[in-house]
Amino acid sequence: MAQSLDHAGAATWRPQPLDWAAAAWRHLSSVTTFLWLAGLLLALCVAGSLVPQGLDPELLAGRLGPFWSGLARHTGVSNLFRAPWFHGLLAAIGLNVAACSVRRIRSIGARPGVFLCHLSVLLILGGALARLMAGESGILQLEAGYGSEAFQAGPGLYRPLPFQVRLDSFQVEYWRPPSHNIRLVLPLFGMDEVRTVRVGETLRLGDAQAALQVLAYYPNFYLSDKGPATRDQNPRNPALELAYSRGGGAGRKFWAFARFPDPHQGFEDGRVLYQYDPGTIRQFKSEVTILERGREALRRAIRVNHPLSYKGHTLYQYGYEPGDSGRATLLVKRDPGIPAVYLGFGLLAIGLAWNLVGRGGAFSLS
Amino acid sequence: MTPNLSFALLLGGMGAFATGRILGPGKDLPWQKTGALLTGLAWAALTACLILRWSRFGHAPMSNQYESMLLLTWCFLGLLLLFGHHFPVGNPGIWTSLAALFLLGTASLLDRSVRPLMPALQSNWLILHVLVCMAAYACFFLSFLAAAACLLPAASPAKSEATLDAFAYRTVSLGFVLLTLGIVFGAVWANEAWGTYWSWDPKETWSLITWLAYAVALHLRRARGWRGRRFAVANAASFGCVAFTYFGVNYLLAGLHAYV
Numbered sequence: 001m002a003q004s005l006d007h008a009g010a011a012t013w014r015p016q017p018l019d020w021a022a023a024a025w026r027h028l029s030s031v032t033t034f035l036w037l038a039g040l041l042l043a044l045c046v047a048g049s050l051v052p053q054g055l056d057p058e059l060l061a062g063r064l065g066p067f068w069s070g071l072a073r074h075t076g077v078s079n080l081f082r083a084p085w086f087h088g089l090l091a092a093i094g095l096n097v098a099a100c101s102v103r104r105i106r107s108i109g110a111r112p113g114v115f116l117c118h119l120s121v122l123l124i125l126g127g128a129l130a131r132l133m134a135g136e137s138g139i140l141q142l143e144a145g146y147g148s149e150a151f152q153a154g155p156g157l158y159r160p161l162p163f164q165v166r167l168d169s170f171q172v173e174y175w176r177p178p179s180h181n182i183r184l185v186l187p188l189f190g191m192d193e194v195r196t197v198r199v200g201e202t203l204r205l206g207d208a209q210a211a212l213q214v215l216a217y218y219p220n221f222y223l224s225d226k227g228p229a230t231r232d233q234n235p236r237n238p239a240l241e242l243a244y245s246r247g248g249g250a251g252r253k254f255w256a257f258a259r260f261p262d263p264h265q266g267f268e269d270g271r272v273l274y275q276y277d278p279g280t281i282r283q284f285k286s287e288v289t290i291l292e293r294g295r296e297a298l299r300r301a302i303r304v305n306h307p308l309s310y311k312g313h314t315l316y317q318y319g320y321e322p323g324d325s326g327r328a329t330l331l332v333k334r335d336p337g338i339p340a341v342y343l344g345f346g347l348l349a350i351g352l353a354w355n356l357v358g359r360g361g362a363f364s365l366s
Numbered sequence: 367m368t369p370n371l372s373f374a375l376l377l378g379g380m381g382a383f384a385t386g387r388i389l390g391p392g393k394d395l396p397w398q399k400t401g402a403l404l405t406g407l408a409w410a411a412l413t414a415c416l417i418l419r420w421s422r423f424g425h426a427p428m429s430n431q432y433e434s435m436l437l438l439t440w441c442f443l444g445l446l447l448l449f450g451h452h453f454p455v456g457n458p459g460i461w462t463s464l465a466a467l468f469l470l471g472t473a474s475l476l477d478r479s480v481r482p483l484m485p486a487l488q489s490n491w492l493i494l495h496v497l498v499c500m501a502a503y504a505c506f507f508l509s510f511l512a513a514a515a516c517l518l519p520a521a522s523p524a525k526s527e528a529t530l531d532a533f534a535y536r537t538v539s540l541g542f543v544l545l546t547l548g549i550v551f552g553a554v555w556a557n558e559a560w561g562t563y564w565s566w567d568p569k570e571t572w573s574l575i576t577w578l579a580y581a582v583a584l585h586l587r588r589a590r591g592w593r594g595r596r597f598a599v600a601n602a603a604s605f606g607c608v609a610f611t612y613f614g615v616n617y618l619l620a621g622l623h624a625y626v
Contacts, residue, residue, distance in 0.1 A: 031589040035585060038585075039582065042579060045574060049568045137561070176482075280481070349546065349547055349550060356540065
């Protein structure tokens with residue numbers, strides 16, 4: 001501070017720029033600032049976890065009601081984690097951590113674990129910033145036998161790949177495959193049992209006195225102008241066309257719908273309830289070939305937890321079209337911040353362990 | 367094999383601790399030793415249960431809430447065996463046995479059925495991530511019990527408050543390291559499975575909230591000298607975040623991470 005005399009001759013202190021800078025530095029590098037920033041981040045995370053994120057205003061209003069959804073939108077909580085000011089808060093925490101470390105650098109010898117922890121936090125935040133600024137993400141929808149040199153990064157937005165990806169084949173592996181289960185209730189034959197059936201199969205019932213034929217399967221049934229049809233192979237509205245006959249007579253056709261079980265649906269001797277079991281999926285496997293200038297560079301199977309990394313891009317198994325084994329969707333990611341983040345993870349583990357067993361730690365070995 | 371044997375042994379252990387408490391100092395030692403022995407046998411029985419479940423169903427018993435609660439109880443009992451004799455309040459066995467019985471009892475209310483692992487869970491990271499997180503939660507639970515004893519006047523005579531506080535701080539410190547490792551393992555796994563190490567889903571967000579809460583508590587202790595009851599309050603509040611992360615998120619908040 002600089003001293004001067006006022007009009008009455010009394011000494012006054014006028015703050016100088018350096019004083020402001022020193023005060024700002026003290027605040028920036030104080031633990032109290034960290035506690036306030038961490039508390040604010042904590043409270044915002046609680047709010048962000050309770051409010052559905054990124055929903056359209058109408059959907060949000062439907063979930064929370066008009067008042068709370070309006071409040072969430074106006075305060076920015078409804079899209080908190082993508083908000084620039086939220087990223088600014090994370091940056092402020094990074095600055096605070098850095099400043100705290102610089103201010104206390106002389107004690108690094110006494111508490112190296114603490115500095116390592118702080119450095120690791122900075123690396124992780126820096127890696128996240130690199131992802132935000134320079135990362136790429138998108139999807140590749142491929143059909144078996146076809147390839148692509150670009151991925152879709154957004155609606156109508158395509159980004160090139162430095163190579164071509166061709167889908168050779170796509171498979172869904174099952175723990176238990178999909179099946180059609182029919183519950184047959186036939187008092188005439190004293191039957192009430194569930195059978196697993198296949199299309200084209202004929203069930204002999206009541207000591208072969210009667211028969212139930214499974215004529216056809218429609219995965220996504222609808223009534224077209226030309227009669228019963230299926231929109232696609234996705235089992236959204238599974239239906240079976242069945243025929244029941246007794247005593248060798250002509251079969252009577254009828255329908256059974258998995259999503260609309262009708263206990264009265266049936267025929268003169270009983271009724272049928274149809275349950276479609278989609279099975280239990282074990283794994284998705286996309287066999288892909290990476291091509292560069294038309295030449296095969298790599299062949300690999302991509303599965304969940306087994307992505308493929310090539311030239312800075314990583315391809316993940318992302319989606320598929322149920323009922324259509326010829327299509328697969330891959331997720332494409334490029335994250336230049338990963339090395340910094342992973343280094344930060346490693347240093348954080350070392351730093352915390354050092355804190356724990358080092359001098360003054362809770363389990364100090366010295 | 368169900369954990370019923372472990373439950374019965376813990377019940378017996380609690381009975382032994384209670385008998386020792388009733389008989390008072392001088393006559394309680396054999397009962398305390400019996401209680402500790404039964405607690406150790408309960409841990410061994412639970413170990414066998416987990417191993418049998420693993421070998422029978424072909425994957426680590428960590429894929430749903432029931433299995434994770436068994437694992438949590440296993441970690442809690444293991445910690446008790448390692449550090450329980452340092453618990454400074456005389457004869458804590460009643461309360462720690464009760465806590466373990468509470469965990470096992472809650473687990474028994476959950477769905478025990480085993481389903482084949484979905485594609486996202488087919489990874490060795492499942493074992494690392496879940497095991498370390500459950501170990502962290504067990505540390506925090508034990509620390510919470512110490513904090514509760516510190517805050518309850520009848521349970522903590524003045525001379526033991528300092529040692530209770532030290533015990534709580536040590537277990538929180540260990541838990542914090544384990545929680546950090548658990549979050550790191552989870553992030554690496556998420557990057558392998560879903561292409562992003564952090565997606566702000568409710569489970570991840572609440573793990574961060576828990577981590578921040580304990581980071582604040584530890585900074586308040588180290589930098590602001592919070593000890594005794596003040597640290598116990600911070601500890602207990604942070605444990606509330608653990609409880610919500612473990613239970614609340616699964617049942618109240620939907621997300622990619624909810625395995626119930």
